Amino acid sequence: MLRVPVHELHPGMVLARGIPFPRDPRRWLLKRDGEITADLVSRLKQLGIEEVWIRHPALEFLDDAIDDELEDHRRDLYARVRETFVRFATGSPCDLDFDRFETSIRDLFIVLNDHDRSHVLLSKLDAHDNYLLSHSANVCYLAMLLGMKTSGYISSTGLARCGSAEVTDLQHLALGCLLHDVGKMRVPLKILNKPGRLTEEEMEVVRRHPRDGYQMLKGQIPEPAADIVLNHHQRFNGQGYPSRIDAVTGEPSAPLAGEEIPIFSRIATIVDVYDAATSRRVYSRAKPPVQVLYEMRTWCEGFFDPVLEQAFYEIIPPLPIGQVVRLSDGSEAVVIDFDPRHPAQPRVQQLSYPGGESLDQHVGEEIDLAQCDGLHVHEIDGQDVRAFLASQQGELAGAGV
Ligand SMILES: [Fe+2]
Numbered sequence: 001m002l003r004v005p006v007h008e009l010h011p012g013m014v015l016a017r018g019i020p021f022p023r024d025p026r027r028w029l030l031k032r033d034g035e036i037t038a039d040l041v042s043r044l045k046q047l048g049i050e051e052v053w054i055r056h057p058a059l060e061f062l063d064d065a066i067d068d069e070l071e072d073h074r075r076d077l078y079a080r081v082r083e084t085f086v087r088f089a090t091g092s093p094c095d096l097d098f099d100r101f102e103t104s105i106r107d108l109f110i111v112l113n114d115h116d117r118s119h120v121l122l123s124k125l126d127a128h129d130n131y132l133l134s135h136s137a138n139v140c141y142l143a144m145l146l147g148m149k150t151s152g153y154i155s156s157t158g159l160a161r162c163g164s165a166e167v168t169d170l171q172h173l174a175l176g177c178l179l180h181d182v183g184k185m186r187v188p189l190k191i192l193n194k195p196g197r198l199t200e201e202e203m204e205v206v207r208r209h210p211r212d213g214y215q216m217l218k219g220q221i222p223e224p225a226a227d228i229v230l231n232h233h234q235r236f237n238g239q240g241y242p243s244r245i246d247a248v249t250g251e252p253s254a255p256l257a258g259e260e261i262p263i264f265s266r267i268a269t270i271v272d273v274y275d276a277a278t279s280r281r282v283y284s285r286a287k288p289p290v291q292v293l294y295e296m297r298t299w300c301e302g303f304f305d306p307v308l309e310q311a312f313y314e315i316i317p318p319l320p321i322g323q324v325v326r327l328s329d330g331s332e333a334v335v336i337d338f339d340p341r342h343p344a345q346p347r348v349q350q351l352s353y354p355g356g357e358s359l360d361q362h363v364g365e366e367i368d369l370a371q372c373d374g375l376h377v378h379e380i381d382g383q384d385v386r387a388f389l390a391s392q393q394g395e396l397a398g399a400g401v
């Protein structure tokens, strides 16, 4: 199977994975093995779905890379976030049944623990009609992965900086991340969905959402989870928000910095920035992971805890499995593996000859780009990604992963 952008779909192609219904992801808009029609393509565009998984007879082995049970749990969690946000919009947070939330989160943890987590990054919940909801579910999922990775990272490398007690209760991390942007429900939609730059006054309104969310949830959820809601926009270099409020004078002072920021909030900050940039917004297209990871390393320098940031780069492939790429010899190929030691040089399988002539239903040579000096990834979906990849070339080699 291949990831195919919706604008490149043709009638007759067959879905390798079902497409969840945007308003209720526990139901299917179209099930696996459904055939693509011209009407469906227009519908997918209308719904803002950016890419789907399509069958390719010679790449059936990639089907095993996505776990159906895991996907079911993620859709269930998304549905629960939707219910919760609807109830926030209409009733009191005291009505919320957080125990059921925690059951869903625990179930997802169990599935994640039972699986090879290198394979769980293959899909993103982006086929939904509400950015805030899909973003909340994605941030939760990515934070769980990074939290689990970080626990292992800490114990396997002996880094003592993040105390083990701090990372034991990852359920609080997941819950806080699910609800991290709940305060945005108090931001007027005309500001949230405004195309173009916000004015300073509008930015001030948006910047209230961590404190508003914290007030909405304080006492309703465990404090480590509520703390994520308050501090997910803090920056490691101290340039985030909200500011501290002096307990005596009530005056604002400097925001938190470095390890003053609780570790769960430092995790949330990283995955929040990543998911926001890789998501389609009212005012912008989704950027590919390779571009976002590059921008995080360059534009966001100093924002993140460097230890957690490094761990994040080890779990997020710039070129996801199933991604079709154009190589430097002009051939098309599909990414079939992710090796964190060589994130920019994955193993690929050719789909066309170097001149660009299609191999049809056959697949050409399997190539490990890390072992192949003269051959590189040049393009994704017509976009030149060489500059992005240059910053990620072999950066993790020797990092002991
Ligand atoms: Fe936020």
Ligand SMILES: [Fe+2]
Binding pocket: 135, 139, 180, 181, 272, 276
């Ligand atoms: Fe967010």
